Amino acid sequence: MTSLEDLEVALTRAADRPRFMAGPDHEVVDQGRLAANFSAIEAELDAPRPSLLARFLKRLGVEDRIVPLVTATPALRRSWILAVMVAMLFALNAASSAAGSGTDRIVVFLTVAPLVPILGVALAFGPAVDPTHEVSIAAPMDGFRLFLVRAITVFTSSTAMLLVGSLLVPTGGAARIGWLLPALATTSITMALSTRIDPRMAAGGVGSLWVIVVVFVSQTATPSAMFGPVTQVLSVGATIAAAVMFIRERRHLDELSAPEER
Amino acid sequence: MSGPTITVTSLTQRHGISFTLRVDSFVSAGGATAILGPNGSGKTTLLRLLATLTQPETGSIRVDVLDPTVPVERTAIRRRLGYVAQSNGLPDRMRVSEFCDYVGALKEIGPDRLRRRWSAWALDRVGLTGVAGDRIRTLSGGMRRRLAIAQALLGGPDLLVLDEPLASLDAEQRGEITGLLAMLAADANIIVATHHADELASVCGRVVVLNGGRMAFVGSPAELASLAEGHVWETGIPTDGAICRAVGPGRFHCVGVSPPPGAETARPSVADGYLTLVGHH
Structure with missing residues (x-):
């Protein structure tokens, strides 16, 4: 006993x-x-005993009132983590078998990596993926804060996995983390658009546009041109602009959009 | 009676291209108000407006003096609100206690020890203490409904907006939840959409009936029942053109335009008044 x-x-x-x-x-x-x-x-x-994740977050010093919001993030499922790892393995496999040298070899990995956190954001918030969405909106905590907590959770967890993946990339030196700032920019833009449209639609649009731009640049210049200093600087600018828009449009996250039942 | 006073003034809210909710003025001052209406009549649309989830296109809602269109005031309303959605809003993968802890955090209840006390209290109120450690996906339909009610009780709100709280419950559970609502109505303003008019009539001091997006009635349960005066009878066989239900062996309670010759007129219930009003849906 x-x-x-x-x-x-x-x-x-x-x-x-x-x-x-x-x-x-x-x-x-x-x-x-x-x-x-x-x-x-x-x-x-x-x-009941708190979950492993909740205990881990408390050990990390995450605030007591934030822990349940993080552990309840819909995207934080085993299936999601598994999907990220499978996608990463495919990208790593493509990098090892690709022709060329340096950054050109790992362009598939660099292209796929920013798609991971934006898909995570699409699965973290909104009525289509979160059964508690309606109850969450009716609670006093503002939707902006809830969305931010969940997006940071998804971004941090997927970025950690991708950074581990970057270490396994066969070549590229410092360029192997050339995806990081574009990932921050595309995730921020997805979040900003999600204040007005369904996050899944926002992620689909931003992800598609990212792939189109990378393919276009690869066709017109070298495959790795997309991950050079210009893109990194533009990514920082896009992140700042998206953050400003996200904050300005935050009020839309506090209302239910396009409810189906009447 | 306490709880905030809700004042609704000439609301309209479009829903898609084919439906517009139009609600004239009514005041809900403490106690409980039942919202009745056929499926698709606008009950959920009205409840979402009252729960500050959506904003009206025209007209206004006030919770005491608070205006839900002003962000700061809307948050103040939400601090005293408990809401049960029509769809339960339960994440299957979470445990019952985890879910209560999560909603407690959304309601800004802290620290975690206080959230656990509120969870234990709310689960006890709806008879779910024994399943606190279970996954939500393992609960029955009735248990899920009661859990949806439990989360609304966290933090002791004095404004409860409940969309079909008796759905999926058996007769005994409906009785228990109705009893719970009667007790809560002493200290809170409760707005409840329901199809169980008679069962909630004893709890609600006023009734609003919606039909086709329009407010067809507002008044007391007795006033609604009185609309069926002379249109309710009991017979040995169901009457054509009337809505009849068996009330005993070879005995039928019917609501219709007028009783057939030889039928015994009966005292109308709230449900009879409702059926008379909405045109025998």
Whole structure:
């Protein structure tokens, strides 16, 4: 028997015998207060053990009121993590078997990587992917903050996996993380557009545009031209502009858009 | 009675291209208000407006003096709101207690110890204490509905907007939830959309009936029942052209235009008044 179970048995017995809790003068304590104390202790005893992720986040120092918002992120599923790893393996495989040298060899990996966090954002917020969306909107926490917490969660987790993948890329030197700033930009643009349209649609549009631009640049210049200094600087600018738009349009995240039932 | 006063003034809200909700003025001051209406009459649209999820195109809603179109005031309304969506809004993969903890965090209840106490209290109110550690996907339809109600109770809101809270519940569970709502109505303003007119009539001090997107009635349950005066009867065989339900062996309770010769007129219920009003859907 665990110590918690011992405690529960002792408290259950005590609840049946109120004088157990009597003070030195043998007067029974206020029964209302006693019941409230028992219910608080019972709530602690009955509370299931927090999930592994919740315990990990608390160890990292994530605020207590933020932890449930992170662990409830719809995109944080085993299937999502598995999908990211499979996509990464395909991209890595393409890099190892590709012809050419340097950054040109890993252009597939660099192109696929920014698509991962934007797909994660598409699966993290909105009525189509989150059954609690309507209840979330009705709560006092603003949609902007909830979306931001979830997007940061998805971006951080997928970026961590992609950075590990970058280390496995056979060549490229520092250029192997050339996807990072474009990923930040495309994710920010997806978030900004999601204030007005369904996040899945926003992610689909931004992702498609990204692939088209990379293919176009690869055709007109070298495959790796898309990941040079100009793109990195433009990515920073696009991130800032998207962040400004996201903040300006934040109010739209607090309302239900295009409800179906009437 | 307490809870905020809701004042609705000449609302309109379009829904797609073929449907517009038009609600004249009514005031809900404490206690419970039932919203009745056939499927597609605009009940959910009205409840979403009252729960601040959407904003009206014309007209206004006030919760006491608070205007839900002003962001700061809308947040203030949401701090005292408990909402049950028609679709439950439950994530299957989460455990019951995790879900309550999550909604508690959305309601800005903290620290986690306080959220756990609120969760334990709310689950106890709806009889789900025993399944706190279970995955939501393993719950029955009735349990899921009761969990949707439990999350609305977190934080002790004094404004409850409930969309079909009795759906999927058996007769005993409906009785328990109706009893719970009666108790909560002493301290809160409850707006509840329902198809169970008679069961909630004992709890609700006023009824709003929607039909085809229009407000067809606002008044007390007794006033709604009185609309069926002279249109309700009991007979040994169902009457053609009337809505009849068996109330005993060889005994039928019918609502229609007028009783057939020899039929015994009966005292109308709230459901009878509703059926008379909406044209026997």
